[in-house]
Amino acid sequence: MPTWALFEEKEFETLANAAFVTEQVVKKRNVRIFSPGQVLEKSLAFDFATHVGPHTRLYRRLFGSAPGAPGASAGQLAQFQIPVVPSTRFLNVFLQYKRPEYFQREHRSQLWPKNEEFLRFTVSENYVSGGGYHFDQISALDDLAGSFGSNAVVRYACPSVWSKADLYGLFSAQRLLDTSVFVAPEKLRDVGGGDPYHRRWTFQRGSGKVGVPNPNGPLTQAEDGELFFDHAEAVAKQPRRSASYVEDLIGEASSVQKVRVTADARKGKLSKKERSRTDIEDRALESDLKRVPQDESDAVRASLELATIARDLGVQWSVIAFE
Numbered sequence: 001m002p003t004w005a006l007f008e009e010k011e012f013e014t015l016a017n018a019a020f021v022t023e024q025v026v027k028k029r030n031v032r033i034f035s036p037g038q039v040l041e042k043s044l045a046f047d048f049a050t051h052v053g054p055h056t057r058l059y060r061r062l063f064g065s066a067p068g069a070p071g072a073s074a075g076q077l078a079q080f081q082i083p084v085v086p087s088t089r090f091l092n093v094f095l096q097y098k099r100p101e102y103f104q105r106e107h108r109s110q111l112w113p114k115n116e117e118f119l120r121f122t123v124s125e126n127y128v129s130g131g132g133y134h135f136d137q138i139s140a141l142d143d144l145a146g147s148f149g150s151n152a153v154v155r156y157a158c159p160s161v162w163s164k165a166d167l168y169g170l171f172s173a174q175r176l177l178d179t180s181v182f183v184a185p186e187k188l189r190d191v192g193g194g195d196p197y198h199r200r201w202t203f204q205r206g207s208g209k210v211g212v213p214n215p216n217g218p219l220t221q222a223e224d225g226e227l228f229f230d231h232a233e234a235v236a237k238q239p240r241r242s243a244s245y246v247e248d249l250i251g252e253a254s255s256v257q258k259v260r261v262t263a264d265a266r267k268g269k270l271s272k273k274e275r276s277r278t279d280i281e282d283r284a285l286e287s288d289l290k291r292v293p294q295d296e297s298d299a300v301r302a303s304l305e306l307a308t309i310a311r312d313l314g315v316q317w318s319v320i321a322f323e
Helices: 009-027 036-044 057-063 074-078 136-151 164-172 225-236 245-255 257-267 272-289 294-313
Strands: 031-034 089-097 101-103 118-122 152-158 181-183 200-204 210-214 316-322
Touching: 009 031, 009 089, 009 164, 009 316, 031 036, 036 057, 036 245, 036 294, 036 316, 057 272, 057 294, 089 136, 089 225, 089 294, 118 152, 136 152, 136 245, 136 257, 136 294, 152 200, 152 225, 181 200, 181 225, 225 316, 245 294, 257 294, 272 294, 294 316
Parallel strands: 089 152
Antiparallel strands: 031 316, 089 316, 101 118, 118 200, 152 181, 200 210
């Protein structure tokens, strides 16, 4: 029987967000990661805090997805200014952080050698009531990746350790992202299977470069942190649809309506309490939008559309800048 990791999903998310800052400084990569609000504000020269207010739901929704980087020093954070040179390439990144389950040696699974430990994370979701499971989230993430094309990278992210001591040890050693696994939703498609997607991704402890989509999937390549950043940089350097981040953003918001339909379907399967919370926020967001000047409203509304889709899918949206 598997054992759940001895840390919460939110713990990994918090440390990984910080690692996106601290590990890139150590490695001297030309990588910067920001909230969509920060990049939009820089692109528009529009002061959200003054015109909308830092305590509004709109501000929190657009700026709250930034890696807060607890544990990053002031000197490290100072290096993370948004580059504004013409060669800067912005890339949207949507991450679903996962908490792994751990299998010790002499396990009974047929998917991995019995003399090896392994981990897995689950992508199927349980219905709120009535039993069974569904694939609304991964289906929407797969569609999101397709809609964005070369303007985004969509991944599941999971640590390759299960103990709290190992998780924090890797973070302290600046190796948390390097040893984590990043898996594209398309890697979990179950072609010819009874379901459209595999339910889980199984992988070796301490390494994320390969894994098995299960049940009955083949050994498949994935990415550790190094490969993830290499891939993201290669994607960002491809020819863009336009020269402007804002123009791309507005176009992308109109191209993800299929994803919006799936996200709404998933939202309908949430608990009554969660649905009520999002409905309250949506009404507040519409009210906040009325405070945005008309000449900026299209870009802000487009950014908000993507931010609420990310919220409804339970993923984090950030923007990476490559110089």
